Amino acid sequence: MDPVRQVGHNEMHFLPNQDDRRHGCVSVGQDALSDLLPHFSINGELSWQAQNFSDLMFPSASFNGAIGPGFRWDILNYGRILNNVRVQDARFEELIGALIKNKKEHDSTFQEIEEGKRVVVGVNEYKVEEDLDISIFKPDPKYARSQKEKLEALKQSRDQGKVKSSLDAVRKAAESEDNLMPHFITAAKAYATLGEICGVLREVFGEYQPVSTVG
Secondary structure: OOHHHHHHHHHHHHOOOHHHHHHHHHHHHHHHHHHHOOEEEEEEEEEEOOOOHHHOOOOHHHEEEEEEEEEEOOHHHHHHHHHHHHHHHHHHHHHHHHHHHHHHHHHHHHHHHHHOOOOOEOOOEOOOOOOOOOOOOOOOHHHHHHHHHHHHHHHHHOOHHHHHHHHHHHHHHHHOOOOOHHHHHHHHHOOOOHHHHHHHHHHHHOOOOOOOOOO
16 A cells, blocks of 8 residues: 555544434434423332331231322523533534544645655655665774873863862852853863863762652
8 A cells, every 4th residue: 555545544543424423413412402301200119117027027018109200390491401502512513623624634635745746755755765774883992092192181281270270160159159151161261171160060069869769
């Protein structure tokens, strides 16, 4: 099956067909309208009585029974019930309208994809047929050694006094409510490393320790 058609086929299962919509609409209307009609019922009661426990052998004289009709019609709330019926019908129609609109938009989109009017990379355009042999990058260890040597050379050539004073300024700002950013910039200009600056912040604020919630 064409991938575009398969996607469209799978996406449209959520929309009920015409028979389902008709049955749902009738069901909602019937359930709501039933409150407007009078309700008839038959109510009954059966009991027995005895003065002694030994008399509970269910003789006919100990039985009492009553039966009668019941009637209820919520006519005083007719307007409220009718409004409720109209609200439910309106909500149902709004839902069905939204589903139909969504289906039409989906159908239009899939038709545009099939006709090539809308480009979807990998579906109807720019599909890669051949197998790509992509090599995984592996860094050469000599570059890590080279960067480490450059860092050591930088630490030896920088002004250690400026580095120390700039890191002390970062520490004091962290311990107070001063803006840290100007002190970060001063430390960076003195060639203090990111690790050294973060180390000062860890000394002041501590390091986050995740809390285990497994009991």
